[in-house]
Amino acid sequence: MHAYRTHTCAALSAEQAGDTVRLSGWVHRKRDHGGVLFVDLRDHYGITQIVADSDSPALAVLDSVRVESVVTIDGNVKRRSEGTVNPNLATGEIEVYARAATVLSAAEELPMPVAGEQEYPEDIRLRYRFLDLRRETLHANIVRRTKVISDMRRRMEDAGFTEYSTPILTASSPEGARDFLVPSRIHPGKFYALPQAPQQYKQLLMVAGFDRYFQIAPCFRDEDPRADRLPGEFYQLDLEMSFVTQEEVWETMEPVIGGIFEKFADGRTVTPTGQFPRIPYDEAMLKYGSDKPDLRNPLIITDVSSHFTTSGFGLFERIVGSGGVVRAIPAPGTAEKSRKFFDEMNDWARSEGHAGLGYVTRKGGEFGGPIAKNHGAEGMEALYAALGLGPDDGLFFAAGKPEQAAKLAGLARNRVADQLGLVEQGAFRLCWIVDFPFYEYDEDEKKVEFAHNPFSMPQGGMDALTNQDALTIKAYQYDLVCNGYEIASGSIRNQHPDLMVKAFELVGLSKADVEERFGGLYRAFQYGAPPHGGMAAGVDRIVMLLCDAQNLREISLFPMNQRAEDLLMGAPAPASMKQLRELSVRVTAEAPKKDAAATVSPHAG
Numbered sequence: 064m065h066a067y068r069t070h071t072c073a074a075l076s077a078e079q080a081g082d083t084v085r086l087s088g089w090v091h092r093k094r095d096h097g098g099v100l101f102v103d104l105r106d107h108y109g110i111t112q113i114v115a116d117s118d119s120p121a122l123a124v125l126d127s128v129r130v131e132s133v134v135t136i137d138g139n140v141k142r143r144s145e146g147t148v149n150p151n152l153a154t155g156e157i158e159v160y161a162r163a164a165t166v167l168s169a170a171e172e173l174p175m176p177v178a179g180e181q182e183y184p185e186d187i188r189l190r191y192r193f194l195d196l197r198r199e200t201l202h203a204n205i206v207r208r209t210k211v212i213s214d215m216r217r218r219m220e221d222a223g224f225t226e227y228s229t230p231i232l233t234a235s236s237p238e239g240a241r242d243f244l245v246p247s248r249i250h251p252g253k254f255y256a257l258p259q260a261p262q263q264y265k266q267l268l269m270v271a272g273f274d275r276y277f278q279i280a281p282c283f284r285d286e287d288p289r290a291d292r293l294p295g296e297f298y299q300l301d302l303e304m305s306f307v308t309q310e311e312v313w314e315t316m317e318p319v320i321g322g323i324f325e326k327f328a329d330g331r332t333v334t335p336t337g338q339f340p341r342i343p344y345d346e347a348m349l350k351y352g353s354d355k356p357d358l359r360n361p362l363i364i365t366d367v368s369s370h371f372t373t374s375g376f377g378l379f380e381r382i383v384g385s386g387g388v389v390r391a392i393p394a395p396g397t398a399e400k401s402r403k404f405f406d407e408m409n410d411w412a413r414s415e416g417h418a419g420l421g422y423v424t425r426k427g428g429e430f431g432g433p434i435a436k437n438h439g440a441e442g443m444e445a446l447y448a449a450l451g452l453g454p455d456d457g458l459f460f461a462a463g464k465p466e467q468a469a470k471l472a473g474l475a476r477n478r479v480a481d482q483l484g485l486v487e488q489g490a491f492r493l494c495w496i497v498d499f500p501f502y503e504y505d506e507d508e509k510k511v512e513f514a515h516n517p518f519s520m521p522q523g524g525m526d527a528l529t530n531q532d533a534l535t536i537k538a539y540q541y542d543l544v545c546n547g548y549e550i551a552s553g554s555i556r557n558q559h560p561d562l563m564v565k566a567f568e569l570v571g572l573s574k575a576d577v578e579e580r581f582g583g584l585y586r587a588f589q590y591g592a593p594p595h596g597g598m599a600a601g602v603d604r605i606v607m608l609l610c611d612a613q614n615l616r617e618i619s620l621f622p623m624n625q626r627a628e629d630l631l632m633g634a635p636a637p638a639s640m641k642q643l644r645e646l647s648v649r650v651t652a653e654a655p656k657k658d659a660a661a662t663v664s665p666h667a668g
Contacts, residue, residue, distance in 0.1 A: 064085055065085065067085070067087040067135055067167075068085050068086050068087045068135070069084045069085045069086075070084055070085075070086060071086075071106055071107075071108040071109065072086055072088050072104055072105060072106040072108055072109045072110055072111040072154070073106075073108035073109025073110070073111075073153045073154060074108070074109075074154075075111060075140055075154050075157050075159070076153075076154065076156060076157060077142055077156045077157055079140045079157070080140050080141060080142045080157060081139065081140060081141075082139070082140045083137070083138070083139055084137075084138065084139075084140055084159060085135060085136065085137050086104055086106075086111060086113075086135070086136045086138075086159065087106065087133070087134070087135045087136070087167065088104045088105050088106035088111075088133070088134070089104070089105045089106070089130075089131050089132070089133055089134075089177075089197065090102055090103075090104065090105075090125075090128060090129070090130050090131060090132050090133075090134060090170075091103040091104065091105035091110060091130065091131075091177070091178055092130065092178050093125070093130060095126075098116060098117050099114065099115075099116045100114070100115045100116070100122055100125055100126055101113070101114055102114075102115070102125050102161075103178075104134070104136060104159075105197075107202075109152070109153050109154060110152060110154065111154045111157075111158070111159055112143075112149075112152075112154070112157075112158040112159070113125070113136055113138065113158065113159050113161050114141075114158050114159070114160050114161065115160075115161040115164070119160070119161050119162065120162065120163060120164075121136065121138075121161035121162065121163055121164035122161075124164040124165075124166060125161065125164050128164075128166055128169060128170075129169065129170045129171070129172065129173075130170065130173070130177070130178065131170040131173060131177055131194070131197070132166060132168060132169045132170040133166075133167040133168040133170075134164055134165060134166050134167060135164070135165040135167055136159060136161050136163070136164055137161070137162050137163040137164075138159040138160050138161040138162045138163075139159065139160050139162065140157050140158075140159055141157060141158055141159070141160055142156060142157055143155070143156060143157060143158055173194065174187060174190075174191050174194070175187050175188065175191055175194055175195070177194055177197045177198055179198075180198065180199065180200055185616075185624060185625075186624065186630060189616075189622070189623075189624055189629075189630040189631060190630040190631060191631075192620075192621055192631050193631075196620070200617075201617060203610075204606070204610045204612060204617055204618045205618070205620060207327065207606065207609065207610055207618075208602075208606045208610075208618055210327070211323060211327060211602070211605065211606050211609060212279055212298075212602060214322075214323055214326060214327075215279065215300050215319070215323060215602070216279070218318070218319045218322055218323065219277045219300070219302065219319060222275075222315060222318070222319060223275050224275040224276065224277040224302060225273070225275060225276065225277070226276075226277055226278055226279075227268060227273065227276050227277075227278060228278060229258070229261040229264035229265065229268075229278065229280065230258070230264065231257060231258065231281070232245060232255040232257070233255065233256055233257075233258050233264075234255070234256055235256040235580075236256070236258070236259055236260070236262060236263060240259055240284035240285065240286040241284065241285035241286060242256040242257065242259065242283075242284075242285065243256065243257040243283045243284075243285050243295075244256055244257075245257065246646040246647070246648050247646075248645050248646050248647070251646075251647035252647060257283035258280075258281075258282060258283060259282055259283065259284050260280070260282050260299070260301065260599060261278060261280050261282075261301050262516070262518060263518075263581065263583065263584045265278075265301060265302075265303040265597065266303065266518065266556055266558075266584060266587075266595065267583065267584065267587055268303065269303055269304075269305045269556075269592070269593055269595040270558075270587040270588070270590070270591070270592045270593070272305075273305075274304070274305045274306075275302075275303075275304050275305070276301075276302060276303045276304075276597075277300065277301060277302040277303075278300075278301045278302075279298055279299075279300060279301075279602065280298065280299055280300075280301040280599070281296055281297075281298055282296065282297055282298070282299055283295065283296050284297075288623070288624075288625050288627065292615065293603065293615045293616065293619060293622050293623065294623050294627035295623050295627060297601065297602075297603050297615075298601075298602040298603060299599040299600060299601055299602055300551075300599065300600040300601075300602055301597075301599045302316075302597045302598060302599070303595060303596070303597035304595060304596060304597055305593040305594070305595045306593055306594055306595070307555075307594070307595065307596055308555070308596075309497070309539050309541060309554075309555050309596060312541075312553060312555075312596050312597065312598060313339070313341070313495060313541070314337075316543075316551075316598065316600075317336045317337060317339055318336045320493070320543060320550070320551065320600060320605075321333060321334065321335070321336040321339070321493065322336065323605065323609075324491045324493070324545070324605075324608075324609070327609045328491065328609075330489070331489045331490055331491060332489060332490040332491070333490075333491045333493070334491065334492050334493040334494070339493050339494055339495055339543075340358070340494040340495070341494070341495045341497050342356070342494055342495065342496055342497065343496075343497055343498040344496055344497065344498050344499045344500065344537075345498070347496050348469050348473075349364065349366060349390075349469070350363050350364055350365075351363075351364060351473055351476065352364050352390070352461075352469045352470060352471070352472040352473020352474065352475075352476055353469075353473040353547075354496050354499075354542065354544075354549075355496075355542070355544050355547055355548060355549050356494070356496075356544060356547065357477065357486070357492070357546050357547030358492035358493075358494055358546075359486050359487035359488075359490055359492050359546060360476060360477060360480040360485065360486050360487075361480070361485055361487075362392060362393055362395075362476045362479060362480050362485065363393070364390050364391065364392055364472045364473070364476055365390065365391045365449075365450055366388055366389070366390055366391075367389050367390070367391045367446060367449075367450070367460075368383045368387075368388045368389045370389075370438075370442065370445065370446050370449070371383050371389050371438070372384070374437070374438050374439075374442065375437040375438055375439055375442075376433075376434050376437040376438045377437070378462070379421075379434075379438075379460070379462055382462045382463060386464075387462060387463050387464055387465070387468065388462070388463070388464075388465050388468050389460055389461075389462045389468070390460065390461045390462070390468045390469065390471075390472040391446075391450060391458055391459070391460055392458070392459040392460075392461065392472055392475045392476050392479055393450060393452055393456060393457075393458055393459075393479075394422075394456065394457035394458060394459055394479050394483065395452070395453070395456045395457075395483070395485075396455060396456065396483070397424070397455070397456065397457035397483070398424075398425065398426040398427065398454075398455035398456075398457075399426075400424075400457070402424070404482070405422045405424060405432070405457065405459075408420050408422065408459060408475070408478065408479070408482075409421075409422065411478065412461075412471060412474075412475065415471070415474060417461075417463075417467070417471045418463070420459050420460065420461060420471065420475055421434050421459065421460035421461075421462065422434070422457060422458065422459045422460065423435045423443065423457060423458045423460075424457050425447075425452075425454060425455060425456055425457060425458075426454075426455060427454055427455065428454040430443050434460065446458075459475055459479065461475060477547070490546075491545055491546060491608065492545065492546060493543065493544065493545045494543075494544050495541050495542070495543055495544075496541065496542045496543075496544055497540075497541045498522070498537045498538075498540075499514060499515055499537065499538050499540040499541070499542070500514045500534065500535075500536070500537060500538070501513070501514060501519065501521045501522075501533070501536040501537060501538040501540075501566075502514055502533045502534055502536060502569065502570070503534070504534060510570070510571060511533050511534065511569055511570055511571075512570055513570060514538075515538070515540055515552070515554075516538075516540060516552075516554050517566065517567065517570075518554070518556050518557055518563075518584075519538040519539060519540045519554035519555065519556065519557060520538065520539045520554065520555045520556060520557045520558075520562075520596075521536050521537070521538055521539075521557065521562070521566060522536065522537040522538060522539060523536065523537075524559075524562060525559075525561070525562055525565060528562065528565045528566060528569065529565070533569050538554060539554055539555035539596070540552075540553070540554035540555075541553055541554065541598070543598070543600065545605075545608060546608060548604050548608065549601075549604075550600055550601050550604050550605055550608070551598050551599060551600035551601065552598060552599060553596065553597050553598020553599065554596060554597075554598075555594070555595075555596035556594075556595050556596055556597075558588055558592040558593070558594060558595060559588065559592075560585060560588045560589050563577060563581075563584075563585060563588065564577050564585075603615050603618065603619065606618045
């Protein structure tokens with residue numbers, strides 16, 4: 064017999080009744096029924112119920128051992144009586160009568176419970192992550208994550224892609240976040256950067272003739288954490304293709320991403336492959352107030368500025384007259400809602416930093432509220448007719464500068480749908496957001512900057528860069544969105560050296576700057592670069608959605624906390640003086656409270 068087990072804790076069934084078996088695992092739960100002890104024995108695969116009574120030599124051992132101790136059980140498989148069968152357990156038809164028990168590793172008193180799914184403080188969960196990972200939901204999420212990644216690889220290979228690994232120690236790249244810098248011991252005063260993404264390397268692979276590349280790539284960004292973004296590292300399905308248009312990228316990747324969602328949907332509805340809506344960025348910002356729209360939400364935002372150019376409601380008239388806009392968010396079927404519902408929405412908007420959220424109530428065709436009173440019944444009837452609203456539908460308004468109004472309208476759209484229970488449940492709704500602006504205006508720096516990926520191809524090429532207002536230029540750039548989350552981003556790349564230089568000149572960088580900062584890519588484009596494009600899909604976000612988790616920490620093995628600290632391993636930690644001398648680095652000052660890293664400077668010798 065095997066030293067530790069003949070079966071796993073999920074393998075036994077009624078067919079093994081009468082067999083002598085050996086199981087090993089963790090003591091999950093214990094229940095004392097007056098001289099009869101029931102123990103749930105757990106391993107990676109499942110749970111088996113162990114029984115010991117006063118006739119069993121194992122009773123004393125199992126009775127004294129703490130939960131989460133590791134034990135080996137020798138015993139006989141028995142069928143459970145009809146009334147005690149557990150249909151929710153793979154081994155629910157049987158139990159094992161313990162003849163002997165050996166403690167392989169005794170557990171101390173636990174700092175947190177493992178059995179059950181109760182909430183527990185995050186700092187304890189992360190400090191004792193090895194215990195947290197034993198919990199059923201988190202354990203299952205990690206297993207699902209590995210299966211999703213395995214399925215990604217298979218689908219990419221089936222689509223003709225080959226996996227290549229790109230370097231981890233590299234140079235800084237403008238990906239929109241802070242780099243993690245690594246000081247060089249051999250080159251004092253110089254630093255490597257951990258890759259924010261393999262962007263330049265994968266483009267170089269296309270120049271090198273590899274045609275279809277992919278990688279489950281680790282990426283590193285020193286940015287603040289949030290629910291859908293962990294500090295430090297994350298993983299993405301990175302890919303690049305040669306001789307393709309953006310339509311071909313979409314047609315290639317819809318079956319991959321859509322197929323993954325379908326396989327792991329567990330009965331939930333998925334937007335069919337080939338039917339992902341393609342929504343221009345400007346349309347998305349107008350209709351949904353976001354470039355990450357949740358299409359499970361049926362509410363559509365409408366620009367109603369034209370209805371208030373002349374209006375008895377002076378505030379809206381002044382906003383429109385000064386170049387602002389008024390956006391309307393329907394609130395269907397709210398006739399029975401009290402005034403409190405609408406006032407609370409207005410209070411919520413103020414708590415979000417906005418001036419407020421105007422509204423109109425309607426019940427049985429009768430309008431209510433200050434806006435309706437001042438705008439007039441005739442004007443309100445015309446507005447409702449244009450929006451296709453009924454006699455019992457309410458209406459919210461977001462007014463102000465276009466960017467501010469779009470943001471508030473988008474947030475209000477989501478909140479109204481949540482409050483009214485309008486969001487479709489049990490569904491994954493995917494869409495492409497296309498035609499992103501190439502540039503944007505940075506109010507702080509008072510200059511034009513790249514809106515997204517600086518290596519994207521501008522629509523209109525050199526003519527657009529030379530003769531068009533920079534802020535009106537669109538890029539061959541696209542995002543894939545699911546249920547309000549951006550799960551992938553990509554573009555067709557700018558592979559022409561002169562176009563590359565011109566694009567960077569518009570944000571204030573010279574040809575010399577381009578050659579210095581992106582010399583490898585710039586040189587490569589001068590030796591025959593094919594048209595190419597690709598994208599990167601966020602593995603973590605996809606898994607989070609498939610696991611119905613609310614936070615990326617619930618699908619990651621050893622995440623950091625909100626302060627970018629690894630509580631389990633104690634990182635970041637001070638370096639020793641010996642290490643600092645070897646790296647020619649001197650710590651010159653303590654970091655500000657909001658900054659997780661100390662200020663460092665190169666120090667020769």
